[in-house]
Amino acid sequence: MYIGLGIALLVIGAILYFAVTASIGGISISMIGVILMIGGVLAIVLSFLQQAGNRSRGITTTRETSVDPGSGSRIERTDVDPH
Template sequence: MYIGLGIFLLVVGAILLFAVPSAVVAGVNLSVIGIILVIAGLLAIVLSFAMRGRNNRGYTATRQSTVDPATGTRVDRTDVDPG
């Protein structure tokens, strides 16, 4: 999820940094905002890769197979506990 946000911030920051290097809007230097957005985008991408495996708790599945005595067919039952 944060990879998309990081790429978006990186692209917007690069546009502000390289496409409009000398523009100043109402006392705000757009190049500085571009640098901040590029750093934030890179940080979001790095953190998304670092946190990728931490929320993977997995699940527990219990499978039971029996034969119905009345019909002779096999009955499968699977219980999933989302851990």
């Protein structure tokens, strides 16, 4: 989800850092570019960590089969634990 945002921040930050030579009184355009690039990297890293966390949450299924001694029929029981 945040990968697109991270890429956009990286691109905008790189443009501000490497391509813009204008200056505004009291504001460093290149420093804003560095801050945006750091934010973009953080957004991408957090996105990967979030996806890795979602993959580790699995579903555990337990299946038991037994035979009813009275009727001789097979009984199946399935338990699902979504963590």
